[in-house]
Amino acid sequence: MISLMAYLMRSYTRSQRYFAPLSGMVIAVLVLYSYKPNPVMNSYAATAVILFIGCAAMGLSFLNHEHAVQRQVVIVHLRSARIYSIGGILSLTLLALLLDVMIVVYPMITGRFSEPVGIYRFLLALIGHGLLGLLGISISLFLQSSWVAKRSHAVGLMLAIIILSIGGTQISSLLKGPLIPLRLILPPVAPVMNALMNGDTLPGSSMLLSFVHVSLYIFLLIGIYLFRSGTKDYSRI
Amino acid sequence: MKPNRSVIQSPLIELERVGKIYHGVTVLDEVSMNIESGSATAIIGRNGSGKSTLLSILGGLIQISNGSLLRKDKRMQIGYAPEFFPPLKFTPEEFLRSVGRFQGLAPKEIDHRITELLVCFRLESFRARSMESFSKGMLQKVNLMQSMLNRPPLLLLDEPMSGLDAPAQDSLLEFVHEMKRQGTALVFSAHESQWIEALADDVHVLHAGRTIRTVNRTELHSSTYSRIVFKGISQRPDTPLEQMPGILSMALSKEQQDADCLVISVQAAECDTFLRTILDAGGSIISVERKGGLSGLEVWMNPQEEAFKRGSES
Numbered sequence: 001m002i003s004l005m006a007y008l009m010r011s012y013t014r015s016q017r018y019f020a021p022l023s024g025m026v027i028a029v030l031v032l033y034s035y036k037p038n039p040v041m042n043s044y045a046a047t048a049v050i051l052f053i054g055c056a057a058m059g060l061s062f063l064n065h066e067h068a069v070q071r072q073v074v075i076v077h078l079r080s081a082r083i084y085s086i087g088g089i090l091s092l093t094l095l096a097l098l099l100d101v102m103i104v105v106y107p108m109i110t111g112r113f114s115e116p117v118g119i120y121r122f123l124l125a126l127i128g129h130g131l132l133g134l135l136g137i138s139i140s141l142f143l144q145s146s147w148v149a150k151r152s153h154a155v156g157l158m159l160a161i162i163i164l165s166i167g168g169t170q171i172s173s174l175l176k177g178p179l180i181p182l183r184l185i186l187p188p189v190a191p192v193m194n195a196l197m198n199g200d201t202l203p204g205s206s207m208l209l210s211f212v213h214v215s216l217y218i219f220l221l222i223g224i225y226l227f228r229s230g231t232k233d234y235s236r237i
Numbered sequence: 238m239k240p241n242r243s244v245i246q247s248p249l250i251e252l253e254r255v256g257k258i259y260h261g262v263t264v265l266d267e268v269s270m271n272i273e274s275g276s277a278t279a280i281i282g283r284n285g286s287g288k289s290t291l292l293s294i295l296g297g298l299i300q301i302s303n304g305s306l307l308r309k310d311k312r313m314q315i316g317y318a319p320e321f322f323p324p325l326k327f328t329p330e331e332f333l334r335s336v337g338r339f340q341g342l343a344p345k346e347i348d349h350r351i352t353e354l355l356v357c358f359r360l361e362s363f364r365a366r367s368m369e370s371f372s373k374g375m376l377q378k379v380n381l382m383q384s385m386l387n388r389p390p391l392l393l394l395d396e397p398m399s400g401l402d403a404p405a406q407d408s409l410l411e412f413v414h415e416m417k418r419q420g421t422a423l424v425f426s427a428h429e430s431q432w433i434e435a436l437a438d439d440v441h442v443l444h445a446g447r448t449i450r451t452v453n454r455t456e457l458h459s460s461t462y463s464r465i466v467f468k469g470i471s472q473r474p475d476t477p478l479e480q481m482p483g484i485l486s487m488a489l490s491k492e493q494q495d496a497d498c499l500v501i502s503v504q505a506a507e508c509d510t511f512l513r514t515i516l517d518a519g520g521s522i523i524s525v526e527r528k529g530g531l532s533g534l535e536v537w538m539n540p541q542e543e544a545f546k547r548g549s550e551s
Contacts, residue, residue: 072317076298077340
């Protein structure tokens with residue numbers, strides 16, 4: 001698995017497709033912290049959403065960077081399309097966690113906050129960023145070119161999902177009566193965002209519930225993806 | 238008496254009436270074949286006949302829509318060289334090293350095997366150059382090398398000669414022969430009759446996704462002969478045709494209306510001598526057909542040549 005991840009990382013970095021999503025994230029974070037002082041948890045809520053959007057875009061660019069024939073050859077050597085898919089997910093998880101740490105630590109070491117962060121808020125920020133990063137990646141899995149053939153459709157779908165995710169609280173309040181179960185389909189970005197913003201006052205149980213909710217959502221998406229990736233065709237187109 | 242297990246070997250892969258449907262279009266229909274260790278199966282057919290789809294199914298890349306596919310060992314190592322190999326942003330050495338690691342080979346073994354293959358395909362001087370600048374033939378060599386790196390028990394080659402120069406074709410044939418002798422099962426698609434004649438034990442002819450003919454090793458390796466239909470010999474040759482070396486049979490032609498039409502079957506190597514003798518004796522040739530071996534299959538192996546022939550005829 002390590003050799004597969006190293007190969008995929010090398011292939012991705014050489015494709016230079018990481019440049020657009022990475023530079024987008026860096027610019028957004030730098031603009032956010034361009035003035036100081038900043039409120040700790042509100043800033044972290046904003047950067048967690050930036051990481052969610054950035055990871056969704058990075059996931060899509062990572063999953064589309066290989067030529068279809070290159071992927072076919074690697075799958076045959078690995079003797080399993082599922083192992084290949086797991087390697088891709090783990091590589092993206094590693095990238096997301098690296099970005100998570102960098103985005104959380106950057107304002108602390110450059111003194112962008114109005115007050116000390118403290119261990120509790122630091123841990124909350126790490127977990128919140130990590131989960132939203134993974135959520136972005138999980139969504140991108142279903143929008144790669146071997147799943148959605150037209151690139152324009154994939155980008156359009158991703159933007160629609162991002163809008164629905166960020167506006168989840170308002171959209172949920174509009175879903176009433178028999179439509180209430182539809183709330184569960186919405187990617188749970190808003191609950192994590194709210195939990196981070198109110199991290200100082202929210203009870204630990206409510207915080208935990210938000211994190212468990214998003215974790216289950218991620219596991220479900222990855223589980224469906226891995227199941228389907230073992231039964232689908234890998235053609236050269 | 239119980240059968241000896243070591244003697245009776247089950248095939249590596251058994252396909253039974255396998256079909257593949259893409260978006261409602263049948264691309265493969267009721268194809269059956271057994272792939273055994275040390276055997277070589279050639280798949281021939283025109284473009285779009287389903288050759289690449291069949292190889293992808295054997296490689297586990299495409300799921301079948303109907304029929305059954307049984308593998309002796311579900312984790313069997315397979316070497317697969319697709320028809321086209323993209324110009325990757327890797328050097329051949331980097332890519333082959335990654336492939337070796339995927340297969341769990343030891344670093345020393347990977348080094349040894351990479352060097353052996355680079356020498357065999359005359360690509361040593363390009364081992365550290367990015368494949369982005371490679372020609373089609375060079376990419377095809379890397380493609381073949383990655384498929385053979387671990388001497389897999391099953392090797393799938395999709396038009397392996399495509400883009401290769403003559404020395405590389407010879408090296409490849411020699412290399413593949415050696416792997417076959419060591420027990421590797423080969424399944425390949427090709428348009429080159431010399432490759433099929435030199436290597437194949439069985440030939441499957443695909444047309445519109447269906448097997449329209451199979452040629453087994455006995456038929457394939459039976460000696461070829463020529464069937465000459467002629468008439469009007471006015472002078473008696475010095476040596477009568479029926480006494481010339483290479484004659485197999487001689488009879489009156491039942492297919493022609495003329496009563497003096499004769500048909501002879503001669504060894505392929507002696508065909509020219511017989512034709513010359515008939516013409517020298519004032520006879521006229523009505524038809525010459527090659528029989529046995531791969532004769533009759535050329536139309537499925539060289540579609541471009543066939544198209545050229547048809548064009549020039551019209």
